[in-house]
Amino acid sequence: MQSSKDFNPSFGYSTSVDGNPQVEAQSPHLRSCLQECSEPVTAKVIGQIPSWVKGYLLRNGPGLRKVGLDEYCHLFDGLALIHQFTIDNGSVTYRNRFLRSQAYKRNMKANRIVVSDFGTRAYPDPCKSLLGRYMSYFSFKQFTDNDSVSIYPVGDELYASTESTFLHKIDPETIDTLGSTDLAQYVAVNTQTAHPHIEPNGVVYNLGSNFCGIGSYNVIKVDPNESKGFKSASLLTSIPVRNKMYPSYYHSFLVTEDFIVFIEQPLVTSIPSILLNHFIGGAYSKSLKWRPEFKTRFNVIDKSNGEVIASNYVSEPFAFFHTINAYQEDGHVICDICCYEDGSIVNALFTDKLAQISDQSDENKAESVKDFQSLRSQARRYVLPLNVDSSDESSVNLVTLKGSSAKAVRNGDEIEVIHESLTTTGSNMAEMPQINYRHYNGKKYQYFYSITRNEDYLAQLLKCDVITKETVLWSDQGCAPSEPVFIPRPGAVDEDDGVVLSAVLYEKIENEGFLLVLDGKSFKEMARAHFKTPSAITSDFHGLFCPVESPEKLIK
Template sequence: MSNGSKWLFTDLKQELEREPLHIQGIFPEWLSGTLFRNGPAKFMESHLFDGLAMIHKFAIDHGCVTYSNRFLRTPAYDRAMTNGQTLSGFASPSSSGAKGYNANVSVTRIDHHFAALTESPDIVAFDPCSLGTIGVLPYEDDLPAHYTTAHPHYDFRRKSLFNFTVQFGRTCSYHVYGMPDGTRRRKLIGTVETTAPAYMHSFAMTENYIVLVEFPLIFNPLELMQGEKSIADSMHWMPERGTRFLVVGKNSGKLERVFESDSCFSFHLINAYEKQGDIFIDACAMKKISMGSINPGHLSESAYNPSNQPAMLRFRLSPGKTVAAVERLSEETMEFPGIHYRWSNAAEYRYAYGTSTNRNRPESIENQLVKVDTHFGTAKTWFQEGHYPGEPVFVATPHASSEDDGVILSVVLDGDGGSSYLLALDAVTFEELGRAVVPHHIPYGFHGLYTNELFNEEEGG
């Protein structure tokens, strides 16, 4: 790994407000909206998932871009800034059970609120104008939840958000729910009981099904409930269990089918859809995972491992069978995948975008962007040596006429310069349109949300 990548795991202290950014190249005139991005900005030693959450905001308006950033002011932030201590987190056990609400993974909209999410069931609302922290946004129900995902899916036909919670106990349960627009009341769809709950960072959704993919990274509920071990230390890699696909009907709420496959692990599923009775699930899958190794120190020092990179795999679940068929979609690797969500989510699709590792200049941290044609397996890449792109976000042109008619936005670290920039690519050609340069570095981040709205920069929250 190059020396410049150290900036990915270097704390960011500076907070800016409405900072005009210098533009190199162009941002299309039609592109008008806001990109929010979430990720750690003060790194705690234990785990990358425990770094203190910061929201970054890029406001794009008629070719101009302004930038703001602000820590989420949560109990975790207050405790860390006051005395350097951490509350209960992903890799930080707490015998008192005190929570930090450190929602540093993703951003979504719930009941007209902008909210930061992590895998804790609690979500933290923030003001989209000032980025001020509003606080924990309570649900209007009593659905049992010890754990969840930071990657809910939205069903445009049903106008509802879908997700699931995990309830730990003597017998554990996955509770699948829907949450209609305009409410914070989670409606239970169905429950699947298990004695060995799996860690699932995301899940799959098709038109008629929710599919929970149980990779063999298994929680020990007793260790969790005793509180002596952290969440990460309570997970155990058990490859002999293989991978299971739990197919839950959206209408029936029942576990309708179960499929098996070889052992693997995936943080992020790309997309899923139904076709002629089959269910197809695409995933960024690697051979194995060690949650304890995902800490800033290890990531910044680890060497590239060619045998355990996230491959684009397609799992086919066919009626009358119990074993999933598997094929590889591209020779390129992929992480932090994205699609034209409004056009393609839960439907057959052609294009996927993600971060990747350049095969000629491999590093242990993804160092290029990739666009894969899933129909033909071909790929286009964007690469600049010593630069490290984050999650690509697709933004469609007004009245888009094709699936890839739009731009790709990605926050990129310039490792040599020690600063970052917002990159805009033509989604069709994958060629650079422009970049908006931030006056400081932006650390390693996770996920973002783009909205076509521009928000008044009035202090609130």
């Protein structure tokens, strides 16, 4: 068997398909794919991929960061590119296609950015009349439909998603865009998260905000067993916004077997700012404000009837994008989250600031990163004790969960929860977390997988044991791995019996990369499938694995 170390790409410059040197490569998150890889290219597999791994790994993320002379300004921006890895009997092919959203079509037609995105203000669309532009400022329908964040299943259908109400149906076999859906046609929301939760019976839960009137956070329920797509969408419950002019921003939430946990964080959306930005064509990110005086608040909602059973759990202010998992045990709700110290992470992800790190030499990069501590996140555990007696004194720790160092104390009508650290904010930071979702989402679990970076900013993959706090790392110098996706082995008994897949890009070669296959237990490399494309391969955010033989059993 050939060792993966036998392959040695020529670092230092980007190569074209014929091997001719090109200009210096850009960092993976700053690249643009200038030519789709619409026909599958066969990867060179080094090592061995288990024969039971068979299906499509689909990934979604920004693929075009420059349109004409205009450039996107934030990591979250860029026109959506769908990546497909087809795995069959140990072989792998790769291809990609741009999502045919209205944002993509309008920008391509104008040859510039005419649709604003998260952190990028658009220029006026030359195809619209002056009156048309003026009227569009007063409609939330102008929110981008550039679904560049994730892909999730609704029944046997797949949808690309972002945080607007627009979704695009994707064919997992051809990665063609099959049409669009506006969730706002079915439920009263102006936003939705890109990270819904899918129950074993196929029911989808999501959260969306309604900015109209007094404002509310709405829990959305979609039951594909009743009807296809989003026709069965309904509101399970609504939670009034506490600070009506400053509703909380959120990117994900948690579920257990019985509850939904919605976390209001002090990273908020300023309604006056969003209306002004919408009128003048400003970017959504300009409306996000860090208000630490607003406490972080945990809302616990009964899945069965939508009743908010508790909303008085509060903690020190923190910001977050991604949750890890939650579960119930001995009268407690355990919530694991990737947390940032404050909301400065949003501004730290503007591409000009990221480029400052990328442009540093390896010797100076560590020093440069010290100025970007806001990029570091920590996996934390918050424990919410249920059935608390109102007579409990403030000095009493209400957390009685065996083996947990998390705390909760009464403070008047509120219960202050104090976290237990699962990782440090240094070498074991954690982001883009994934678990054995099919079997352990909402249940007691032991392992999560994530992206991490060490103190020298080296990109790594991490496996964390949340019980022992032990971690195992994978890294390869000059390589940038994507979000890890765990696939359980058929018939497995142990939680970590399976493989972990990650799409890995070379930091100094734009049009080459490989699919990494790690053993879920040992976290050791089993195989890598190397491929080369006509144009740059871009980084992605989220995705899923879709088994070929049973597309209705989609693994989030």
